[in-house]
Amino acid sequence: MKTPKTGFLASCLAFLRDPFRMFGVVSFVLLLLLTIAPAKDYFSQWHGYQRQYLRFISHRTDALTLQRHFHGGIQQIWIPQMSVVDRCQTCHVGLTETSLADVQQQPFRAHPRIPHKLTEFGCVICHRGQGAATTVGQAHHSEMAGEEPILPARYMESSCGQCHQGPLEGTPKLNQGRLMLARYGCVNCHSIVLPDGTKLQATDNPPPLTHIADKTTREWIYAWLKDPTSYSASATMPNFKLSDADASDISAFLIANSTPNPGDTMPMPAAAVHGPAPDPTAGASLYGESFCASCHATQNAAGNLVGGNLGPELTNVGTKVRPEWLTAWMRNPQHYDPSTLMPQYRWTDAQLKLITAFVQSKTNPDLLANVHLSPSTPAQIAHGKKLVIEYGCASCHQIRGIDKPDNFGPNLSRIGSKPVVQLVFLPGMERTLPAYLTQKISHPRSFGPSLHMPKYNFTPAQVEAVVTALLPLTDRSFELPLNLQRPAVQETHYEPTDKAGQLMTQLNCLSCHRINGRGGDMAPDLSWEGSSVQRPWLDAFLKNPNTLRPALIRRMPRFNLTDAERTILTDYILAVYQTPAFQRDELPLTGYSPDQVEKGRQLFYSKYACQSCHIVNPNQDKGYIGPTLTQVGSRLTAAWIYHYLKNPQALRPGTMEPNQHISDDDARSLTAFLMAQKSGASQAARK
Amino acid sequence: MKITPRNLDFHLRAARRTAAQLGILLAALSATLLSVGCMHRQSAAPALHAKATGSAIVIVSGDRQLGSPGSLLPQSLVLQVNDDQGNAVPGAVLQLAGPAGVTIRPAQALTDDNGQVTVRLTLGGISGLYPFTATSPDAHGKTVSLLIPEYAAGYQQQVGFQVNATYCSRCHDSNSTVEQVSNYDNLAVKPHAFTSGDIYNKLSHADLSNIIAHGGVAVNRSALMPAYGWTLSKPEIEAVISYIRLISDPPYRAPGLVYDKQ
Numbered sequence: 046m047k048t049p050k051t052g053f054l055a056s057c058l059a060f061l062r063d064p065f066r067m068f069g070v071v072s073f074v075l076l077l078l079l080t081i082a083p084a085k086d087y088f089s090q091w092h093g094y095q096r097q098y099l100r101f102i103s104h105r106t107d108a109l110t111l112q113r114h115f116h117g118g119i120q121q122i123w124i125p126q127m128s129v130v131d132r133c134q135t136c137h138v139g140l141t142e143t144s145l146a147d148v149q150q151q152p153f154r155a156h157p158r159i160p161h162k163l164t165e166f167g168c169v170i171c172h173r174g175q176g177a178a179t180t181v182g183q184a185h186h187s188e189m190a191g192e193e194p195i196l197p198a199r200y201m202e203s204s205c206g207q208c209h210q211g212p213l214e215g216t217p218k219l220n221q222g223r224l225m226l227a228r229y230g231c232v233n234c235h236s237i238v239l240p241d242g243t244k245l246q247a248t249d250n251p252p253p254l255t256h257i258a259d260k261t262t263r264e265w266i267y268a269w270l271k272d273p274t275s276y277s278a279s280a281t282m283p284n285f286k287l288s289d290a291d292a293s294d295i296s297a298f299l300i301a302n303s304t305p306n307p308g309d310t311m312p313m314p315a316a317a318v319h320g321p322a323p324d325p326t327a328g329a330s331l332y333g334e335s336f337c338a339s340c341h342a343t344q345n346a347a348g349n350l351v352g353g354n355l356g357p358e359l360t361n362v363g364t365k366v367r368p369e370w371l372t373a374w375m376r377n378p379q380h381y382d383p384s385t386l387m388p389q390y391r392w393t394d395a396q397l398k399l400i401t402a403f404v405q406s407k408t409n410p411d412l413l414a415n416v417h418l419s420p421s422t423p424a425q426i427a428h429g430k431k432l433v434i435e436y437g438c439a440s441c442h443q444i445r446g447i448d449k450p451d452n453f454g455p456n457l458s459r460i461g462s463k464p465v466v467q468l469v470f471l472p473g474m475e476r477t478l479p480a481y482l483t484q485k486i487s488h489p490r491s492f493g494p495s496l497h498m499p500k501y502n503f504t505p506a507q508v509e510a511v512v513t514a515l516l517p518l519t520d521r522s523f524e525l526p527l528n529l530q531r532p533a534v535q536e537t538h539y540e541p542t543d544k545a546g547q548l549m550t551q552l553n554c555l556s557c558h559r560i561n562g563r564g565g566d567m568a569p570d571l572s573w574e575g576s577s578v579q580r581p582w583l584d585a586f587l588k589n590p591n592t593l594r595p596a597l598i599r600r601m602p603r604f605n606l607t608d609a610e611r612t613i614l615t616d617y618i619l620a621v622y623q624t625p626a627f628q629r630d631e632l633p634l635t636g637y638s639p640d641q642v643e644k645g646r647q648l649f650y651s652k653y654a655c656q657s658c659h660i661v662n663p664n665q666d667k668g669y670i671g672p673t674l675t676q677v678g679s680r681l682t683a684a685w686i687y688h689y690l691k692n693p694q695a696l697r698p699g700t701m702e703p704n705q706h707i708s709d710d711d712a713r714s715l716t717a718f719l720m721a722q723k724s725g726a727s728q729a730a731r732k
Numbered sequence: 733m734k735i736t737p738r739n740l741d742f743h744l745r746a747a748r749r750t751a752a753q754l755g756i757l758l759a760a761l762s763a764t765l766l767s768v769g770c771m772h773r774q775s776a777a778p779a780l781h782a783k784a785t786g787s788a789i790v791i792v793s794g795d796r797q798l799g800s801p802g803s804l805l806p807q808s809l810v811l812q813v814n815d816d817q818g819n820a821v822p823g824a825v826l827q828l829a830g831p832a833g834v835t836i837r838p839a840q841a842l843t844d845d846n847g848q849v850t851v852r853l854t855l856g857g858i859s860g861l862y863p864f865t866a867t868s869p870d871a872h873g874k875t876v877s878l879l880i881p882e883y884a885a886g887y888q889q890q891v892g893f894q895v896n897a898t899y900c901s902r903c904h905d906s907n908s909t910v911e912q913v914s915n916y917d918n919l920a921v922k923p924h925a926f927t928s929g930d931i932y933n934k935l936s937h938a939d940l941s942n943i944i945a946h947g948g949v950a951v952n953r954s955a956l957m958p959a960y961g962w963t964l965s966k967p968e969i970e971a972v973i974s975y976i977r978l979i980s981d982p983p984y985r986a987p988g989l990v991y992d993k994q
Contacts, residue, residue, distance in 0.1 A: 146986075147860075147986075149832075154858065157858075157859050157886035157887065157888060157889075158886070158887070158888040158970070158974065159886075159887045159888065160887070160967065197802055197857070198800075198801045198802030198803075198856075198857035198858070199800060199801070199802035199803035199804070199854075199857075200802075201800065201801065201802070202800060202887075205887075214890070214891045214894045214895075215887040215888065215890040215891040215894070215971075216887070216890065217800075217890060217894075218800055218803065504806075505804050505852075506803070506804050506805075506806045509803055509804060651955060652949070652955060653955065653958075654954070654955040654956045654958070657903065657915065657918065657919055657920075657956045657958075658902075658915060667917075667918035668915055668918045668919075669913070669915070669918065670902045670903075670913070670915040693963075694963065699898070701898055701899050701902070703899065703958040703959065703960050703962075703963040704962040704963040705947075705958060705959060705962070706959070706961070706962040
């Protein structure tokens with residue numbers, strides 16, 4: 046039986062029996078097969094973009110140049126050191142064409158300027174995505190294991206952080222996020238180890254709770270635990286979303302667990318108690334003179350926080366602390382908390398009474414008005430202890446009888462490479478790592494009410510900064526070859542020694558000043574102070590600090606040092622804090638010829654126009670951004686002035702004084718002029 | 733034409749063709765309607781009914797902020813609708829629009845009791861100037877509008893901003909705050925704010941880098957402008973120029989570039 050089909054086949058076979066015909070057909074089929082690859086290539090997405098690009102530039106005035114720069118075909122960058130294969134510039138054709146900087150049409154826009162060469166560096170190191178892919182979908186949006194989608198622009202700064210562990214000038218958000226990880230104590234629970242092996246250290250300085258009953262009441266602890274921001278808007282402690290009962294139990298435990306420590310509390314000094322009641326304006330002015338606001342903020346009438354954030358906010362502090370504790374604290378804060386940043390002010394008894402009364406008067410009666418706790422029971426205390434362990438309170442605070450837990454929260458050292466498939470998303474959430482982190486930080490309990498991660502009072506911009514600081518913690522950052530790693534400059538463990546060292550520890554100089562790579566940044570670096578100042582000036586300054594820069598609001602407080610103490614400090618500073626760059630007595634302090642002084646004066650006022658920022662003659666000069674120089678000849682050494690003029694940044698890195706490339710001769714004349722500006726010199730001599 | 737059995741086939745085919753054409757037409761029509769409907773639903777939040785109208789929009793705070801591309805601006809934009817006498821108008825409708833890629837929350841609102849609206853802005857993903865427009869209907873059926881510039885700064889411009897904040901703004905910015913006291917008033921020759929596009933846009937890249945690197949004296953200007961060529965690196969000078977270009981008002985347009993119509 047023959048169907049028509051087999052008939053057709055048979056006739057085909059018959060047709061092909063001729064070898065010439067067979068050859069013809071086979072070659073035709075082969076040819077067809079051979080065209081598949083070029084055709085696929087021709088119709089590929091990237092080819093489409095390249096054709097579109099050529100059409101796009103053909104209408105431009107700079108078409109010829111652009112066409113000359115254009116290379117067709119797949120463009121690949123290979124960085125074996127970082128195991129990166131990058132073909133992005135196959136479609137992003139105009140990436141390095143400066144004239145396409147303002148083009149809105151993607152993928153043709155030029156890349157904005159960055160400190161790396163695009164043609165060597167490629168795209169995926171910063172933008173993530175799959176470099177080897179040649180379609181938009183695969184390159185930008187993959188969610189598969191081992192692949193990562195493109196990083197949204199708002200987290201771009203995070204990519205710099207994979208190699209650069211220190212702050213960069215152009216990445217404010219990353220820098221802010223990193224500071225926040227330390228300042229808000231994230232790293233107390235989540236350890237973050239950087240590729241160079243250093244562990245990120247917290248800077249939040251949480252107080253020990255061992256003697257907390259000396260300091261405050263159970264009611265305050267309860268209110269604070271319920272919502273730290275109700276007490277202080279700038280609280281760094283997060284909200285653990287505790288139930289009333291849990292907060293009450295924890296407060297009961299903390300009070301019961303606290304041991305009294307003799308010296309943590311003290312009555313008002315007898316002399317002060319029997320005197321007249323403290324005058325509130327005198328208290329306020331002592332608070333001002335002592336520059337408490339350099340570190341502590343208070344809320345003003347308009348509700349804005351005014352002051353520094355090195356210490357806790359003091360708006361409602363009177364509602365928190367016991368007066369006996371406050372007096373003792375003001376006398377010697379290191380007794381209660383040896384690691385405090387607060388200096389020992391050495392106030393007299395009368396001053397102590399004034400300042401304590403003033404600080405104690407900052408109250409908010411509403412805060413505790415509705416807190417009524419029944420006396421605690423042993424069961425409550427036991428439950429409170431269980432909760433304290435459960436919530437990891439000891440990760441930050443020192444608590445008697447509870448050890449600091451190791452790795453209380455998950456380790457975040459490689460969080461930036463966490464594959465999306467390993468994350469749990471809530472319904473409706475965008476399925477990306479940044480979205481996950483954002484949700485986790487801003488609404489930690491939305492992933493489950495029994496989780497322990499607390500909620501911080503962050504603005505959306507702050508959350509964005511923290512996420513930006515977490516994303517660079519990637520596998521890549523650990524696999525970088527050493528020559529590409531840029532570790533952060535680590536804080537040293539510098540400690541001043543001897544008697545002066547003890548004194549400086551009491552005064553906590555390093556809370557504000559930096560010395561030999563350790564310390565705060567509020568006040569000048571003192572590492573080379575001994576090369577720069579004259580002894581009588583330093584002694585007088587320590588006795589009664591005045592400001593050199595009229596425009597500054599933060600100033601050095603007065604510490605009521607004795608003569609002997611001042612001598613110890615002055616000797617130590619002048620002998621030890623020396624720059625290796627020059628000898629402090631290399632140039633004479635006096636004896637410059639009037640001609641040279643006059644020449645310096647002219648250079649000062651005309652060639653270098655120093656008066657735009659400095660005042661030498663108060664009757665005529667107005668600039669007050671730089672230090673006042675009216676008595677500079679009695680303050681600084683001539684050698685310091687000379688070398689500072691030659692290269693300010695070498696002696697004070699980051700100073701705003703520009704390096705004017707002053708010749709040796711000019712610098713010497715300017716030094717002569719400035720050294721003639723002595724204290725007590727007559728107005729005529731000053732001119 | 734009469735339909736006969738002989739030309740029936742032809743008529744049927746014609747009818748089928750017209751039906752098909754009609755079908756396509758209908759499909760196209762419904763598709764357009766659908767898409768219009770969708771777009772309508774997307775753009776039109778429930779229309780707000782103005783309880784009052786004003787005659788001017790003023791910025792209370794939050795304009796001219798500098799943010800990273802794609803990010804939320806740190807401060808909210810606060811706008812106020814005023815009447816002829818300059819008094820705040822509560823209950824007026826205020827709408828905000830911006831260039832592609834931005835998010836505006838809310839894009840439309842009624843002014844509160846103080847006549848103000850607070851808006852959170854997220855910039856688009858590429859660096860540059862982001863002009864937002866606020867509009868509000870006035871009493872005469874017209875609209876009043878106001879342009880609000882915000883800036884997305886890429887790496888280079890962020891560096892420039894930093895350089896400016898460290899070295900330049902004390903003299904070039906006359907705004908004085910407690911934290912950053914300005915030196916502007918103390919200068920015998922007054923420098924221009926970097927936003928003054930009518931001054932800086934006339935200066936070429938070479939002019940700018942020359943005066944920054946070599947100081948006012950080198951170009952026969954006042955010595956009060958110091959030379960920064962030994963303090964700042966070349967990339968830092970480039971960076972501060974790119975920052976000056978970014979914030980310039982009117983916007984800077986480099987010569988020889990072809991600009992997209994926005």
